[in-house]
Amino acid sequence: MKTTTLKPLGRGLLALAVALATQSSQAASDAEQIIQSNCLACHTQEGDQQWSRISHQRKTPEGWLMTIARMQVMHGLKISDEDRRTVVKYLADRQGLAPSETEGARYALERRLNTPEAFDSQMFTETCARCHSGARVLLQRRPASEWEHLVHFHLGQWPTTEFQALARDRDWLDLTLNKMVPELAESLPMDSRAWAQWQQQAVAPVQGDWTLAGHMPGKGAFHARMSVTPTEGEDQYALMLTGQYADGSELKGKGQAVVYTGYEWRANLEIDGQVMRQVFALKDGQLSGRMFLRDKDEVGADVVAARDAKGASSILAVQPAYIKAGTEAEITIVGTGLSGLPVLGTGVDVVEVISESPDLIRVRARAASNASGVMTPSVGVTEGGRFAIYDRIAxxxxxxxxxxxxxxxxxxxxxxxxxxxxxxxxxxxxxxxxxxxxxxxxxxxxxxxxxxxxxxxxxxxxxxxxxxxxxxxxxxxxxxxxxxxxxxxxxxxxxxxxxxxxxxxxxxxxxxxxxxxxxxxxxxxxxxxx
Missing domain, CATH: 2.60.40.10 (Immunoglobulins)
Structure with missing residues (x-):
C-alpha cells in the first residue's frame, strides 16, 4: 500500500518540477529574445546572455522597471507593457538583490513617504542623497566601472549638477570620481557573498492559505485570510482576500501577485472598489511589508502574514496590543495553527473564550490592578506577539x-x-x-x-x-x-x-x-x- 500511494505522488511531483523548469526556461528565453531584439541597437553582446551595461548591475524589480522606463523616455525605446514585465522579471531574478541587501532601505519600496534618512557617510549624504532618496542608491549594486558610468550619466543628463548646492563649493567631479565611486564600489559591490548564497537557496512555497494581520493609520487594526493559487505565468498567483477591521467593517478583494528574486512579493488587488498594492518580503514562511492604495500610496497599512503549513503555528498580532490595569477588554489573537489555552501574560486572566479557530481567537480578558509591563502572549506551546499592560499613560x-x-x-x-x-x-x-x-x-x-x-x-x-x-x-x-x-x-x-x-x-x-x-x-x- 505504501508503494502504490507514493508512486502517483512521485510522478505528480516530477511532472510539476518538469513543468516549472520548462516554464522558467521558456520565460528566460523570451526575455533574452526581447533584449536581443530591442536593446542591441545601443548595448553590445559580451557573451552568452551577457550584454554591456545591462549585465553589470543588480537591482530590485522597481529598479529594473525604472531603468527600462528611462530607456523609453530618454532614448525612444519601443517596448510593449507585456514585454517590459517579462524583462523586469528576468533581470530581477537573475540580477536582483539578496534579502539582506535590501534591509534598511525597504522603506522606499514600501512607499513609507515620511521616513527620515541618515547615513554614516557625509559624502554619500551630500553627493547622492541631496537630490533623491539615498535608498535609491542603496537598492542597487555595481562594480566600480559602472558607478563611474553613473557619475558621467548624471553630469551629461543634468549639466547643472556641478552648480547646485553642495556641489558648486567644491571640485564635485573630482571628488565624485575619485572618492565617492571607490566608496560605492566597496559598500555596494556587484559581487557579494550574500547574493551568491541567496542564489543557492531553495525558493519557499507561497501557494495555499495565509493569515494576515495589519494596522492602517486612520482606520485601525484588521485581520484577513488570503488564498494564493498558482496561475500559468512563472511565479504568478491569483489572490482572494477576506477579512475585517476592528470596527467591524468588511475587508474583501481579489487580485494577482508576482514573486521576484524568490522573495520579493508584489501584488495588485481590488479591495472594496479600490486598487491596492502589496510590497512584501518573504522570509521564513512569513510575508511582511506594506499594503497601500496604488494611486494614493500615503494611505496604507503595515502587514505581517503567515502561511498555513502542517505542524506549524505562529502568533502574528494581538489586537488591541494593550490593556489597562484593573479593566476588562476584548482581545483578538491572530495567527496560524493556533491550538490550546490562550495566555496573555502575568497579571492578565482570560475570563472567557468568545470564539476560536486555527487563525483567530477572541477572548475577554481582565488585568489585575497591580499588573504592568510588556508580555509575550502564547496559545498552547506557541509564543509570539507583544502585549502591554499599563496602569497609566506617562x-x-x-x-x-x-x-x-x-x-x-x-x-x-x-x-x-x-x-x-x-x-x-x-x-x-x-x-x-x-x-x-x-x-x-x-x-x-x-x-x-x-x-x-x-x-x-x-x-x-x-x-x-x-x-x-x-x-x-x-x-x-x-x-x-x-x-x-x-x-x-x-x-x-x-x-x-x-x-x-x-x-x-x-x-x-x-x-x-x-x-x-x-x-x-x-x-x-x-x-x-x-
Missing part, C-alpha cells in the same frame, strides 16, 4: 513626528497627498518615573487632533486657515487645492508650516503631544523608488 508621541502633505487637485494632474498621524502612548517602567529609559511603549490610542501655526510666519500667513483640514477624530489631514490663491498674501499657493497636536484622554488625565507638518506643492515626478 507620555504620548505624535507618529510620525514630522510629515509632509502636498496640495493638489483643482484641475492639476496630481491629486492631494494626505498626511496621517497617530498617537503613541508610553508608560513608566519599573522605576516609576516618567521620561526615563525604562519607559515602555503601550501602543496607538484614540486621540483628538488639531493643527496650529508652527511659528510666527505661519501665524501671520494664516496657514491654519489656508493649508487644509485636520480630521479631529482620525488624525488624517487633507490638504487644500493646488494653484495660486487670490485670498493669500502675494497670491501664493496653499503651502504652509503647521504644528500637529494630539490630545489623549486617560481617565481624568489629558496628555498632549506635538509634531510638525509641512504642507507643500505637488511632486510632479513620482518614480517607483523616490
Amino acid at each position: 507620555d504620548v508621541k505624535v507618529v510620525p513626528e514630522f510629515a509632509v502633505a502636498r496640495i493638489g487637485g483643482n484641475g492639476s494632474s496630481t491629486p492631494r497627498v494626505e498626511a496621517r498621524f497617530e498617537a503613541e502612548a508610553w508608560a513608566a517602567g519599573p522605576d516609576g518615573k516618567d521620561g526615563t529609559a525604562d519607559d515602555y511603549r503601550v501602543g496607538m490610542m484614540p486621540a483628538t487632533w488639531s493643527v496650529a501655526p508652527f511659528d510666527d510666519v505661519a501665524e501671520a500667513d494664516r496657514d491654519v486657515h489656508f493649508t487644509g483640514r485636520m480630521n479631529a477624530s482620525t488624525g488624517v489631514f487633507t490638504p487644500a487645492a493646488a494653484g495660486p490663491n487670490p485670498e493669500r498674501r502675494m497670491m501664493t499657493n496653499n503651502a504652509g508650516n503647521l504644528k500637529v497636536q494630539a490630545s489623549v484622554q486617560d481617565g481624568a488625565e489629558t496628555h498632549s503631544a506635538e509634531g510638525q507638518m509641512i504642507v507643500t506643492v505637488q511632486r510632479w515626478n513620482n518614480p517607483p523608488i523616490p
Whole structure:
C-alpha cells in the first residue's frame, strides 16, 4: 500500500518540477529574445546572455522597471507593457538583490513617504542623497566601472549638477570620481557573498492559505485570510482576500501577485472598489511589508502574514496590543495553527473564550490592578506577539513626528497627498518615573487632533486657515487645492508650516503631544523608488 500511494505522488511531483523548469526556461528565453531584439541597437553582446551595461548591475524589480522606463523616455525605446514585465522579471531574478541587501532601505519600496534618512557617510549624504532618496542608491549594486558610468550619466543628463548646492563649493567631479565611486564600489559591490548564497537557496512555497494581520493609520487594526493559487505565468498567483477591521467593517478583494528574486512579493488587488498594492518580503514562511492604495500610496497599512503549513503555528498580532490595569477588554489573537489555552501574560486572566479557530481567537480578558509591563502572549506551546499592560499613560508621541502633505487637485494632474498621524502612548517602567529609559511603549490610542501655526510666519500667513483640514477624530489631514490663491498674501499657493497636536484622554488625565507638518506643492515626478 505504501508503494502504490507514493508512486502517483512521485510522478505528480516530477511532472510539476518538469513543468516549472520548462516554464522558467521558456520565460528566460523570451526575455533574452526581447533584449536581443530591442536593446542591441545601443548595448553590445559580451557573451552568452551577457550584454554591456545591462549585465553589470543588480537591482530590485522597481529598479529594473525604472531603468527600462528611462530607456523609453530618454532614448525612444519601443517596448510593449507585456514585454517590459517579462524583462523586469528576468533581470530581477537573475540580477536582483539578496534579502539582506535590501534591509534598511525597504522603506522606499514600501512607499513609507515620511521616513527620515541618515547615513554614516557625509559624502554619500551630500553627493547622492541631496537630490533623491539615498535608498535609491542603496537598492542597487555595481562594480566600480559602472558607478563611474553613473557619475558621467548624471553630469551629461543634468549639466547643472556641478552648480547646485553642495556641489558648486567644491571640485564635485573630482571628488565624485575619485572618492565617492571607490566608496560605492566597496559598500555596494556587484559581487557579494550574500547574493551568491541567496542564489543557492531553495525558493519557499507561497501557494495555499495565509493569515494576515495589519494596522492602517486612520482606520485601525484588521485581520484577513488570503488564498494564493498558482496561475500559468512563472511565479504568478491569483489572490482572494477576506477579512475585517476592528470596527467591524468588511475587508474583501481579489487580485494577482508576482514573486521576484524568490522573495520579493508584489501584488495588485481590488479591495472594496479600490486598487491596492502589496510590497512584501518573504522570509521564513512569513510575508511582511506594506499594503497601500496604488494611486494614493500615503494611505496604507503595515502587514505581517503567515502561511498555513502542517505542524506549524505562529502568533502574528494581538489586537488591541494593550490593556489597562484593573479593566476588562476584548482581545483578538491572530495567527496560524493556533491550538490550546490562550495566555496573555502575568497579571492578565482570560475570563472567557468568545470564539476560536486555527487563525483567530477572541477572548475577554481582565488585568489585575497591580499588573504592568510588556508580555509575550502564547496559545498552547506557541509564543509570539507583544502585549502591554499599563496602569497609566506617562507620555504620548505624535507618529510620525514630522510629515509632509502636498496640495493638489483643482484641475492639476496630481491629486492631494494626505498626511496621517497617530498617537503613541508610553508608560513608566519599573522605576516609576516618567521620561526615563525604562519607559515602555503601550501602543496607538484614540486621540483628538488639531493643527496650529508652527511659528510666527505661519501665524501671520494664516496657514491654519489656508493649508487644509485636520480630521479631529482620525488624525488624517487633507490638504487644500493646488494653484495660486487670490485670498493669500502675494497670491501664493496653499503651502504652509503647521504644528500637529494630539490630545489623549486617560481617565481624568489629558496628555498632549506635538509634531510638525509641512504642507507643500505637488511632486510632479513620482518614480517607483523616490
